[in-house]
Amino acid sequence: MVKQVSEHYVIRKYQEDDREQCRSLWRELVERHREIYQEPTIGGEHPEDYFDKHLAKVGSDRLWVAVHNSLAVGLVGLIIEGNEAEVEPLIVSKAHRGKGIGKQLIETVISESRQMGIRILSVKPVVRNIQTIKFLYKQGFRNLGEIELFMSFSDYSWKAGPKLFGCKFNF
Numbered sequence: 236m237v238k239q240v241s242e243h244y245v246i247r248k249y250q251e252d253d254r255e256q257c258r259s260l261w262r263e264l265v266e267r268h269r270e271i272y273q274e275p276t277i278g279g280e281h282p283e284d285y286f287d288k289h290l291a292k293v294g295s296d297r298l299w300v301a302v303h304n305s306l307a308v309g310l311v312g313l314i315i316e317g318n319e320a321e322v323e324p325l326i327v328s329k330a331h332r333g334k335g336i337g338k339q340l341i342e343t344v345i346s347e348s349r350q351m352g353i354r355i356l357s358v359k360p361v362v363r364n365i366q367t368i369k370f371l372y373k374q375g376f377r378n379l380g381e382i383e384l385f386m387s388f389s390d391y392s393w394k395a396g397p398k399l400f401g402c403k404f405n406f
């Protein structure tokens with residue numbers, strides 16, 4: 236499958252020669268989280284290595300890239316378990332954001348999930364990733380599933396956050 240999404244971008248399945256670019260996209264994804272949390276140690280010294288681990292886990296058939304000038308500038312994947320699927324990862328390189336690429340990547344995994352007979356398609360952004368939550372909401376993710384609650388034993392300063400069912404959470 237190769238989908239021409241605009242004059243300059245196509246979406247297609249991951250290929251082995253996309254590896255270095257995808258490693259770098261994974262690094263960008265981690266860097267985004269470092270920014271969000273103002274925490275430079277997230278992901279360790281070589282966050283790009285997580286791409287290789289992910290690829291080994293899900294296989295190249297479950298990854299799609301947005302390509303610009305022969306370079307992968309966007310990456311989306313699916314983790315499938317039975318008839319449920321989770322979108323992971325989802326990243327568009329900074330210079331290419333706001334051009335409809337993220338939307339096309341999400342449409343790709345929605346359409347692939349439907350074809351595979353998936354019943355639930357989920358995605359798990361951290362609560363602090365507000366922009367991405369808004370983006371995903373716009374793409375049709377309107378149901379809330381699990382909520383991960385945690386205690387923090389470090390002195391990290393959490394922000395006062397959303398209220399749910401009368402409970403005030405930090406995030």
Ligand SMILES: CC(C)(COP(=O)(O)OP(=O)(O)OC[C@H]1O[C@@H](n2cnc3c(N)ncnc32)[C@H](O)[C@@H]1OP(=O)(O)O)[C@@H](O)C(=O)NCCC(=O)NCCS
Nearest residue numbers: 267325326327332333334335336337338360366367369370
């Ligand atoms: C989230 C992300 C993939 C979106 O990709 P993108 O290519 O910039 O998004 P698009 O240009 O396709 O935007 C599609 C639509 O969402 C809207 N949108 C994008 N960002 C938005 C935001 N912060 N708030 C509200 N709407 C937003 C756009 O306006 C556009 O709307 P339209 O179709 O009505 O014009 C990209 O910002 C990204 O890589 N973020 C960092 C990594 C990340 O957070 N990954 C998700 C981890 S779960």
